[in-house]
Structure formats: C-alpha cells, structure tokens
Amino acid sequence: MSTLKVNKPRQKTSLASRFSLSTFAWFLGLLFFFPVFWTLLISFRQEVDAGTFPPKWIAPFTLENYEKVFKVGAKSFLLNSAIASIGSTIVILALAFPAAYALSIKPIKKSKDVLSFFLSTKFLPPIAALLPIYLILKELQLLDNIFALTVFYVAMNLPLAVWLLRSFLKEIPRELVEAAELDGASTIKILYRVLVPISMPGIAATSLICFIFTWNEFLLAINVTGFGAATAPVYLVGFVTAEGLFFAQLSAVSIVVSLPVIIAGWAAQDKLVSGLSLGAVK
Amino acid sequence: MTTIADRKIANRRRRLPLYPALIFTIILTQIPFLVTLGISLFHWNIMYPDDTRFAWFENFQTVAADEAMRAAIKNSVVLTTGVVFFSTLLGLLLALLLDRKFRGRALLRVLVWKHIIFNPMYGIVNGFATQIYQKFGGDSVVVIDFISQRPLVAIAVPMIWQWTPFMMLIILAGLQSQPPDILEAAAVDGASSRQIFRSMTLPHLRQYIQLSIVLGTIYIIQSMDFVFTITQGGPGSDSTIIPYQIYLTLFRKYEFGEAAAAGVIVIILTIILSSFAFRLIRNLLETEK
Numbered sequence A: 001m002s003t004l005k006v007n008k009p010r011q012k013t014s015l016a017s018r019f020s021l022s023t024f025a026w027f028l029g030l031l032f033f034f035p036v037f038w039t040l041l042i043s044f045r046q047e048v049d050a051g052t053f054p055p056k057w058i059a060p061f062t063l064e065n066y067e068k069v070f071k072v073g074a075k076s077f078l079l080n081s082a083i084a085s086i087g088s089t090i091v092i093l094a095l096a097f098p099a100a101y102a103l104s105i106k107p108i109k110k111s112k113d114v115l116s117f118f119l120s121t122k123f124l125p126p127i128a129a130l131l132p133i134y135l136i137l138k139e140l141q142l143l144d145n146i147f148a149l150t151v152f153y154v155a156m157n158l159p160l161a162v163w164l165l166r167s168f169l170k171e172i173p174r175e176l177v178e179a180a181e182l183d184g185a186s187t188i189k190i191l192y193r194v195l196v197p198i199s200m201p202g203i204a205a206t207s208l209i210c211f212i213f214t215w216n217e218f219l220l221a222i223n224v225t226g227f228g229a230a231t232a233p234v235y236l237v238g239f240v241t242a243e244g245l246f247f248a249q250l251s252a253v254s255i256v257v258s259l260p261v262i263i264a265g266w267a268a269q270d271k272l273v274s275g276l277s278l279g280a281v282k
Numbered sequence B: 001m002t003t004i005a006d007r008k009i010a011n012r013r014r015r016l017p018l019y020p021a022l023i024f025t026i027i028l029t030q031i032p033f034l035v036t037l038g039i040s041l042f043h044w045n046i047m048y049p050d051d052t053r054f055a056w057f058e059n060f061q062t063v064a065a066d067e068a069m070r071a072a073i074k075n076s077v078v079l080t081t082g083v084v085f086f087s088t089l090l091g092l093l094l095a096l097l098l099d100r101k102f103r104g105r106a107l108l109r110v111l112v113w114k115h116i117i118f119n120p121m122y123g124i125v126n127g128f129a130t131q132i133y134q135k136f137g138g139d140s141v142v143v144i145d146f147i148s149q150r151p152l153v154a155i156a157v158p159m160i161w162q163w164t165p166f167m168m169l170i171i172l173a174g175l176q177s178q179p180p181d182i183l184e185a186a187a188v189d190g191a192s193s194r195q196i197f198r199s200m201t202l203p204h205l206r207q208y209i210q211l212s213i214v215l216g217t218i219y220i221i222q223s224m225d226f227v228f229t230i231t232q233g234g235p236g237s238d239s240t241i242i243p244y245q246i247y248l249t250l251f252r253k254y255e256f257g258e259a260a261a262a263g264v265i266v267i268i269l270t271i272i273l274s275s276f277a278f279r280l281i282r283n284l285l286e287t288e289k
Helices: A002-006 A015-043 A064-071 A074-104 A111-123 A126-139 A146-169 A174-182 A187-198 A200-216 A219-224 A232-242 A247-267 A269-276 B004-039 B058-065 B067-098 B105-117 B121-138 B151-176 B180-188 B193-222 B225-231 B242-251 B256-288
Strands: none
Touching: A015 A247, A015 B067, A015 B105, A015 B151, A064 A074, A064 A247, A074 A111, A074 A146, A074 A187, A074 A200, A074 A232, A074 A247, A074 B004, A111 A146, A111 B004, A111 B256, A126 A146, A126 A219, A126 B004, A126 B242, A126 B256, A146 A200, A146 A219, A146 A269, A146 B004, A174 A187, A187 A200, A187 B004, A200 A232, A200 A247, A200 A269, A219 A232, A219 B242, A232 A247, A247 A269, A269 B151, B004 B256, B058 B067, B058 B256, B067 B105, B067 B151, B067 B193, B067 B242, B151 B193, B151 B225, B180 B193, B193 B242, B193 B256, B225 B242, B242 B256
C-alpha cells in the first residue's frame, strides 16, 4: 500500500492549485494553437467573411478556396517541393547510412573528430554561402533547376542524418557485424543485408526529419529558383506579398502547403526533438 | 595471425563507407565558404564589371561604416536576445505545466508543439500575423500600426510563437530524463515539491536550458523569414537584420564584395556561438552514456 502512495509525490499539492495550474496550461496551450485554428477556420470561408473587422466567429462554409488552390497552379510548386524533398532524402540516406556505420558499430579512428566536423557544418550560416552557390549555379546554367537545388539540400541535411543514424546504429551489438564478417560478407552485404533491415525505424525517423526540413527550406529556394523550379514556400510568399488581402485564399494555400509536413511530423513525433537538437537530446 | 599490413587493410576497408558522405560534405559546405572569403577581399559590383579589383579589407571597412548594416547588427542582437529570452521562458513554463498529470495532457502537448513544423514561417503564422497587423493598422480601429511603429515587436511576436515549442520540447525532454526514483526518494524524505524543484529539477535542467538557448540563438540569428515577409526591413532600416541586409546587398545593390565581407563577419560570430553549442552537445552525449 505504502509504495503506491510513494509513487505519487505530487499528490501533496492541494486539489485547487492543481486545478488552476491545469486550467492555466490549457489556456497557454490554446493560445499557442489559436493561430493555426483560426487559419483553418478562415480557409473554409468566402473572401467577404474572411477579412471583416471585428472578426466573425460563424460564417458560411465553403470549399472554393481549396478548389482555387489547385486551379491557380499550386500543383507544379507542390511537385517541385516533392521532388526536392523526397529526392534529397533518398540521396542523403544512401550517403549517410554507410558513413554512420563507419562511425558507430566498430568506429574508425578519429570518429569523434569526423562527427564534430559534420556537426560544425550545421552551424555555418547559409546566408554566407548564398553568393557562391548562386554564382556556381549561374556559371553552370543551373539556376531555376530543381535538381540543382536538390543537391544543395542533400548537403544541408546530410550532417544531421549522419548524427541521427549513428545514434540508432550505436545500439546494435557489434557481435552481429563480427559474425557476418566471419562468414565472409563484404561491407556492402553487411550494410544492406544485415544492418538496413534491423535499423528500419531509425531510417524512417531520419528520412521524415530530413523531409520536413527540406520542405520548409526557404532562403536557398527563393534565391536560386525562378518560376520553373520554385518550391511551395516560395509560392506561398508570393501569395502573401502579391495577394495578401485574399485571406481566405491565403489560408487555404497555407494549409495545403503545410499538410505534408504535418503528416510527416505526426509520423516522426518521437524523434523530432532529436532532430531539432542535432541529436543531442533523445 | 594478423599482421600489421593486414590490419591496415582492414582499417582502410572500415573507413571506406565514410568517404562518399565526407567528401560530398567537404566539397559542398567548405568550398562556398572559401569562395566567400575570397570574394570578400575584392571590390566587385556586378553592375560595374570593369571596376572589379583586389581591395584588401576595404569591404570590411565599408560594411563597418555602413549605417544600414550597423542598424542591422543592432536589430539582430535585440531581436535574437528578445526572442530567445521570451521563448525560453515560455517554453520552460509550458514544459513544467505539461510535465504534470492532468486531463487531456497528451492532446494539449500535441496542439502546442505541432505548429512548429507547420511550415512555420510562410504558412500559418505569416498569414495570421499579416492579417492581424493589417487589421489593427489599416482600418484605424486600433491606434497602433504595429508594422510601421513597432516593427521589431511585430516580428518578434510571431517568432516567439514559433520558437517557444522548440524550447519546450528540449526542456521537456530534459524533465523526462530525470530519474523518477531519486525524486521519489526526496519526497519520502520529506522534501516539499518546491524544494525538490529548486535543488534537484532546476540543476538537472540547466544543461537542457543552455542547449535550447544556444541552439535557439544560432537558428534565430540566421532566420530572416519574418523580416522578409512582414516588414521588409522597414520602415527605413528600423527592422532590418544582418541576414536580410546581406540579402539586400547581394540582390538589390549587387555589391558582391561587400555582401561577402558581411558574410564573413556572420561566420565569425556564429563560430563563437557554436563553440558553446558544441561543448553542450558533447556534454549531453557523454552523460547519456
């Protein structure tokens, strides 16, 4: 009996204070959620009801904003984003998984220095690299090319992927690899026959995080793409500045552009902290 | 019997899987920075190609004397400090609240953090912020036109909104990594919940709070998205920040040399900041072992 009580030290605080703290938590939480909720609400309204002051709580429901999103050609921007995000994620996995292997199960010499190097590249400000990237792409006539953008997205998230995958691979017992080596398996075989299948959860989490970061990337996208290769965030900003007054329409576009990321975020929720903190927090 | 030569071959074979990623990263991340460093020593405006020449540190002098760049540095410091401070404070508060048991906690947690991945800058917040500000400014119903009168506040508010959940997530992870048996032992020994918080939880949280501050600073000082869409640095240069000013120097003034020099300054600042981040991340990784 007594152990049960000991397990809940916080029951000491009075019921009233617990209740008020919970209410406060809900208040703060809803405050943070409100902009998202409001945007969702507005996106189902007609333009006339969206921009009123004071704002209306109840207005006729319509789906026309979402229909318009696809009519005005958001499709090609979403497609560009999909190519850049999925494409770069696949390349990242192909490069990062072997690297993480070399740095984890039977780590090579100086693996800590290599890891530190990868981490340090994440700290360099992208704005300082913008000019050279722009010049190189211009020289190669690759401006406004979605595949060129994809290559730079690989470079952006590769260090993070190495760190994340390494933290998963570290948990695998080295005996497993040693046994495969004794059987005469090559490195490639060990990687793709032995390690990939058992580290699928880690691979999934890593790819979702890379996907989210790439999908949201803006600085590079807006400066090295034109109309042809523009990604969804670039398209969205165009909307804000040129048609900022069409709130209902803008809200619908925001929701559509955010949807893939929300879904990916849902699937990766356990590992998101790890990704955001560059692997420092699990 | 393994000879030294054998072991060398084995070592080389073990390093092999690392090379593609390492070489790729070196080429794509280091070369641009070297190029930036090089360009920063040249006088180079794309509109006057004939006037391109080696200029030593002239660009750095120009940048240091530039009023707009000075304003940008000041704004960057103010904005970053403010946003980091308030979002860490709010994040800590939310983390502590959400670490307690109450009805609907799981749902609330999801509601709070989900929006950080919500295409944070462009999508929802921006639309929402622009909408609110235009409403408050345009129709003269409310007196303050935030965007022109308090541009930094107008940018800071949505940024705090965006970054608080990030801080919360890291601090929450710290809270949950506290060994529960020690807390229980303290409670059994008669420590009040306030005592437990002060002398056990807070010290344990310290490195997580530090991490969220340092990482937040590095991310926030680099992000120019809200400035780009909400104020465009205006009015005048009241809300311009370093990355946005570099962007303007590049694509409005076409002063490539000056932009590169400003870039080099940013790199140096970030290296100082990230050396802190570095130590923190390594410490956390060590303690986890």
